[in-house]
Amino acid sequence: xxxxSILATVDADQAAxxxxxxxIDQIWHQITNLGILEALTFIAFGTVCLLYGWxxxxxxVVICFAAAGLIIGSLISEIIVGxxxxxxxxxxxxVLAVLSIPLMRWGVSVLGAIxxxxxxxxxxxxxxxxxxxxxxxxxxxxxxGGMISFIVFRIAVMLFSSLGGSTLIMAGxxxxxxxxxxxxxxxxRLVFNYNWFMPLLLLIPTAVGxxxxxxxxxxxxxxxx
Numbered sequence: 261x262x263x264x265s266i267l268a269t270v271d272a273d274q275a276a277x278x279x280x281x282x283x284i285d286q287i288w289h290q291i292t293n294l295g296i297l298e299a300l301t302f303i304a305f306g307t308v309c310l311l312y313g314w315x316x317x318x319x320x321v322v323i324c325f326a327a328a329g330l331i332i333g334s335l336i337s338e339i340i341v342g343x344x345x346x347x348x349x350x351x352x353x354x355v356l357a358v359l360s361i362p363l364m365r366w367g368v369s370v371l372g373a374i375x376x377x378x379x380x381x382x383x384x385x386x387x388x389x390x391x392x393x394x395x396x397x398x399x400x401x402x403x404x405g406g407m408i409s410f411i412v413f414r415i416a417v418m419l420f421s422s423l424g425g426s427t428l429i430m431a432g433x434x435x436x437x438x439x440x441x442x443x444x445x446x447x448x449r450l451v452f453n454y455n456w457f458m459p460l461l462l463l464i465p466t467a468v469g470x471x472x473x474x475x476x477x478x479x480x481x482x483x484x485x
Contacts, residue, residue, distance in 0.1 A: 281391040287458075288451055291434050299435035306428025310469035313421020314414070314477050320421055321367045322357050329356035369409040372416030375423040376405015379463065386459035414477055422469030423462075430461040 294302065313320060333352025337345035360367045380401025384394050409416030434451070437443045450457045 281394055282385055284452060291431050292438050294435035296436065296439055299432040302428045302432030306425040306432065309421050310425030310429065310465060311472055313425060314417050314473050317368065317417045317421055318364060320424065321364060321371065322360050324371055325360040325367060326353040326357035329353035365413065368413065368416045369406065371420035372409030373402045373406030375420040377402035378423060382459035382462050386456040388455050418470045418473045422466045422473060425469055426462050426465035429465055
């Protein structure tokens with residue numbers, strides 16, 4: 261192999277790395293770090309969110325905004341102080357969690373819009389469209405999800421709670437399969453070699469959750485915010 265072929269190979273590898281926007285390595289690292297007990301907890305809590313998110317959506321909204329506050333607080337502290345200050349992160353989490361209670365309808369609509377963006381981005385990735393433009397797919401979902409969420413409130417509830425439950429179930433199930441030696445290599449190949457694998461695991465349970473929650477909500481005519 262001459263120097264030109266080596267440089268061509270290096271350039272091709274660098275181009276492939278730069279084109280890869282979706283952090284599959286980081287996602288897989290987080291999943292495989294889950295223990296068996298944590299994976300089972302994810303699956304159990306995810307099932308509750310998937311089927312009965314419409315009953316506990318207020319708690320889910322507060323939890324989501326508290327988590328967002330922790331992340332925002334950590335970023336702000338890194339900018340101001342230079343390091344992640346847990347006190348600032350906790351204060352930001354508390355502030356957003358408290359604000360989400362009186363602004364519950366707006367909070368649900370925002371989460372519905374974000375869920376729509378995640379779903380369309382996952383679909384974009386599954387169809388193997390250029391990853392550097394995946395933000396376009398996400399933007400379409402955010403706009404569509406946001407419009408639907410502001411028009412029909414219960415759709416926003418079903419959308420974000422079903423997606424959240426589906427995400428937890430997917431992470432827990434993959435972690436369990438990873439811990440069994442006879443399936444770990446096969447699951448690893450599916451995750452890294454087939455773009456449709458993880459989006460499919462995310463989209464199918466989400467669709468099932470929306471369908472079932474819609475039936476449950478119709479059976480409770482007094483359900484409201």
